[in-house]
Amino acid sequence: DVKVTQSSRYLVKRTGEKVFLECVQDMDHENMFWYRQDPGLGLRLIYFSYDVKMKEKGDIPEGYSVSREKKERFSLILESASTNQTSMYLCASSETGGKAGYTFGSGTRLTVV
């Protein structure tokens, strides 16, 4: 039973392309997050959202934007892809308050050539 779905497992894009990474959750969670994972750097927060149409910058928002038009969907946009954005991108969701913890998607391995 998949709860957080990322649209692509692997993606190859060219430098300068506009890239959309989609994430959908079916748990009615208020919070959604985008991270990237790089060797030796761990999980770094790009953007997060507490509610529909709300977004907050994380630690490394430069070169990225997000969209949350519906509660279940959180999109990450690379405005003009660059090679240093080659990474594993992870989407997660969580509920506000109560028990802490994220549910992660399977990740999207993006390669920018």
Added chain:
Amino acid sequence: DQQVKQNSPSLSVQEGRISILNCDYTNSMFDYFLWYKKYPAEGPTFLISISSIKDKNEDGRFTVFLNKSAKHLSLHIVPSQPGDSAVYFCAARRWGSQGNLIFGKGTKLSVKP
């Protein structure tokens, strides 16, 4: 400024022995701590958690210990199995936050048969 630190990038253990993964934190406002496990090309999955009001939580082969005075937690895996080989992330939630987790950089555990 790293608030959650995993100082060992890697750990190698023999099958059947104990694995101990360590995590230090600096913020005394953290109220909940979690461990996630991540296999290559997959998203992290929740493993075990502990509230700051406890000092131990056990789930099968996995036990997490919290030492608040030392701002230190550890994950014990006994006995270790080859399938435990993965990257383990320590995460902490700040009291009163909307659920944002702060992650360590991860420790890669290798369990040798």
